[in-house]
Amino acid sequence: MQQAPRITLAPGGPDFSRVVLGLWRLAEWQRTPAQRLLLVEQAIALGVTTIDQADIYGGYTSEALFGEALALSPGLRQQLQIVSKCGIRLVHPNRPAHGVKHYDTDRAHLIASVEHSLRMMGTDYLDLLLIHRPDPLMDADEVADAFDQLRRDGKVRYFGASNFTPTQFALLAARFPLVTNQVELSLLHLPPLDDGTLDQAQQLRCAPMIWSALGGGRLFSDDSAQVRRVRAKLAQIAASRGVTPAVIAYAWILRHPSHPLVLTGSGRITAIAEAVAATRIVLTREEWFALWCASRGSEVA
Amino acid sequence: MQQAPRITLAPGGPDFSRVVLGLWRLAEWQRTPAQRLLLVEQAIALGVTTIDQADIYGGYTSEALFGEALALSPGLRQQLQIVSKCGIRLVHPNRPAHGVKHYDTDRAHLIASVEHSLRMMGTDYLDLLLIHRPDPLMDADEVADAFDQLRRDGKVRYFGASNFTPTQFALLAARFPLVTNQVELSLLHLPPLDDGTLDQAQQLRCAPMIWSALGGGRLFSDDSAQVRRVRAKLAQIAASRGVTPAVIAYAWILRHPSHPLVLTGSGRITAIAEAVAATRIVLTREEWFALWCASRGSEVA
Amino acid sequence: MQQAPRITLAPGGPDFSRVVLGLWRLAEWQRTPAQRLLLVEQAIALGVTTIDQADIYGGYTSEALFGEALALSPGLRQQLQIVSKCGIRLVHPNRPAHGVKHYDTDRAHLIASVEHSLRMMGTDYLDLLLIHRPDPLMDADEVADAFDQLRRDGKVRYFGASNFTPTQFALLAARFPLVTNQVELSLLHLPPLDDGTLDQAQQLRCAPMIWSALGGGRLFSDDSAQVRRVRAKLAQIAASRGVTPAVIAYAWILRHPSHPLVLTGSGRITAIAEAVAATRIVLTREEWFALWCASRGSEVA
Numbered sequence A, B, C: 001m002q003q004a005p006r007i008t009l010a011p012g013g014p015d016f017s018r019v020v021l022g023l024w025r026l027a028e029w030q031r032t033p034a035q036r037l038l039l040v041e042q043a044i045a046l047g048v049t050t051i052d053q054a055d056i057y058g059g060y061t062s063e064a065l066f067g068e069a070l071a072l073s074p075g076l077r078q079q080l081q082i083v084s085k086c087g088i089r090l091v092h093p094n095r096p097a098h099g100v101k102h103y104d105t106d107r108a109h110l111i112a113s114v115e116h117s118l119r120m121m122g123t124d125y126l127d128l129l130l131i132h133r134p135d136p137l138m139d140a141d142e143v144a145d146a147f148d149q150l151r152r153d154g155k156v157r158y159f160g161a162s163n164f165t166p167t168q169f170a171l172l173a174a175r176f177p178l179v180t181n182q183v184e185l186s187l188l189h190l191p192p193l194d195d196g197t198l199d200q201a202q203q204l205r206c207a208p209m210i211w212s213a214l215g216g217g218r219l220f221s222d223d224s225a226q227v228r229r230v231r232a233k234l235a236q237i238a239a240s241r242g243v244t245p246a247v248i249a250y251a252w253i254l255r256h257p258s259h260p261l262v263l264t265g266s267g268r269i270t271a272i273a274e275a276v277a278a279t280r281i282v283l284t285r286e287e288w289f290a291l292w293c294a295s296r297g298s299e300v301a
Helices: A033-045 A062-071 A107-121 A140-152 A166-173 A197-204 A215-220 A225-241 A245-254 A269-278 A285-296 B033-045 B062-071 B107-121 B140-152 B166-173 B197-204 B215-220 B225-241 B245-254 B269-278 B285-296 C033-045 C062-071 C107-121 C140-152 C166-173 C197-204 C215-220 C225-241 C245-254 C269-278 C285-296
Strands: A006-008 A015-017 A019-022 A050-052 A081-086 A126-131 A156-162 A181-184 A209-211 A261-264 B006-008 B015-017 B019-022 B050-052 B081-086 B126-131 B156-162 B181-184 B209-211 B261-264 C006-008 C015-017 C019-022 C050-052 C081-086 C126-131 C156-162 C181-184 C209-211 C261-264
Touching: A015 A019, A015 A081, A019 A033, A019 A269, A033 A062, A033 A269, A062 A107, A081 A107, A107 A126, A107 A140, A126 A140, A140 A156, A140 A166, A156 A166, A156 A209, A166 A197, A166 B197, A181 A197, A197 C166, A215 A225, A215 A245, A225 A245, A225 A285, A245 A261, A245 A269, A245 A285, A261 A269, B015 B019, B015 B081, B019 B033, B019 B269, B033 B062, B033 B269, B062 B107, B081 B107, B107 B126, B107 B140, B126 B140, B140 B156, B140 B166, B156 B166, B156 B209, B166 B197, B166 C197, B181 B197, B215 B225, B215 B245, B225 B245, B225 B285, B245 B261, B245 B269, B245 B285, B261 B269, C015 C019, C015 C081, C019 C033, C019 C269, C033 C062, C033 C269, C062 C107, C081 C107, C107 C126, C107 C140, C126 C140, C140 C156, C140 C166, C156 C166, C156 C209, C166 C197, C181 C197, C215 C225, C215 C245, C225 C245, C225 C285, C245 C261, C245 C269, C245 C285, C261 C269
Parallel strands: A019 A050, A019 A261, A050 A081, A081 A126, A126 A156, A156 A181, A181 A209, A209 A261, B019 B050, B019 B261, B050 B081, B081 B126, B126 B156, B156 B181, B181 B209, B209 B261, C019 C050, C019 C261, C050 C081, C081 C126, C126 C156, C156 C181, C181 C209, C209 C261
Antiparallel strands: A006 A015, B006 B015, C006 C015
């Protein structure tokens, strides 16, 4: 069976599987703890040992659902690398005190959020903590101070950001070492290729983590002219290589020289296996550019 | 009486009042020298000791009007920090040689402009000189040379820029130490929050100076959907805190982690006192984000 | 006869003529080898000793056409500085293997492309090699490795980029010393003045090379409102200085403090002489800003 390769996120950074099991929809899957455990075990069998979580997923329930599964298998934690996020406060029945959806990167909130994540997942530490969204009120010194405290207490091993612009990332990285920026990239979302996001990732040697690699599913459901162009080209390349179009969509991202990791979003192990299969495919430049041009609707300049 | 707190603009930089008396409309106020002196003395009583000027204000008349007031009170100068600007050449009856409004950051113009400002205000030095607008023809080495000369001659103590983009500021800062970028920010002008301007200010620890904090008055006069949304939210928060909406509008800016200074634009001491009152208020995150969302017309992502 | 001055492109960089003979239309000119040689000799007489080429010009024919001319005059090579580019693969009868127009900055392609350029032009080395367009798949380490190999083999003396954004340029410059970014700038293409491109050039002291200085000829042929405004102002300034409008259009670019070099695009020596004449003219600030405002359709802020 094919196994996902591993990658070091940044110089001195952690060693993760190149394919990451994203659990933001875990609550929607309506599974028993044993079924959730099975998915994780099947992922591990594919070499997908890195788990992506956030405090807010599933309306603040996803981490606990994952923790229930972990509790069924003592020793499983050591085989995993767990990523979680904080910094968003949702208006939600599970957080009745919140009156307005907002961001919060205050020291107290970051530390309390991590401690809550650890309790929910039944683990002593996170491998990686990300600030979920750029907070216009982020005090970089205060975040660095919170990160430092979390690291010294052994609660979090590495730190990063998500959805940060290059200047936001540069600001926080100037105060504390970051290992990744988790950003959206897909054949339906091209801006990181030329807005500086991936240039910065490559310059700092911080491998980006990519969310929504399949456009949140739109790649295989929408009927716009753009999506139809991309889908036709994916189908053609997939057929020539004897794989599914989703494999090619993941391979298109993995081809980038910033060495991106890809998150999956599905609860079906066959869908996760498609991302793993993509790690064995290196698209030719003509294939890669044909897809890029299909998305843009124009040839290169 | 409440007093404006003080702040150091940058490491090794000057110590200014957090609220700055902006005099760009001084000529419009049609006051006698004694009345102008009274306003400055009332401001000082509020801790507002920093004055914001520019060569061009009032069609090249504002500095002289201020100088007339200063001359009435020997010794007042030592209680003040005076900021002025140069680098714009207006087409104006007071400058008959100018045929086209343009920018000028040539060494000779910068030095001559400062010397003129000093004569008009009757002072020996400026505490801070700002390049008023980014000049596409700015030779950073030449500006640095002019700054160095002005500093060595004791005519200007610190230097900065105004309305510079992050790359323009980085260019000049690479040649000469700058302490601030004076930029527009208000609930009606949000770009600096995510275009890199305030990220850079925070990263370089250069406290920004903020002009048009009340949107040039539009915040309380316009009738657009955006302004009505913002005004309603300001009114609600102001009522709950027992202050005026303008106090909240200033507090919204002062909440930013880059430690902004705010300029006032009014000649009424009660209006200036509103900015001073704002320095005692720390908006909650929910208040701050509710205002941000009211301006944007959408909740956070 | 006026001669083009010389300029060092970057600290430790090469010494080029400020006016550069651009040969991207050489194939269109339909000239004999002797006629091509004559043009080069006439350019040299004007001090225009730097030649701008690219592998793809003329559908992969321009370098060979130039090489035929060079071969007629042994010893001419030493008087010239030759710039070429690589990194684009055209779909063209001369490259039947190409199925999709795309970029290629792989090590093997860069080295093979340079070796082909050298053979076509009959020379042992390039003075400067540029990556023709930003390649989203550029691995900066791999490009740096290729550059290093080319330099050690004596095949290329200096390196740069073309049409790179500031973050793309910063990425590659972090891995290998670059001496220039060749970009488009003209009275009909203003973005580099405020998108950070020329700020970066000035900050890094890398003189930019400017292509399409006359808007690809549109400056003297189009009938849009913008072009008519610019043309009227060019005509007025040209008349007052006793030169042609094209001289003023070049002088407008040469006035920039980043010390740009300008490429010509014409095969007429009189047109090249206009660029050379521009190097003797320093526009006043009022002239420069009047042209900028004519292009923008508004006065400065």
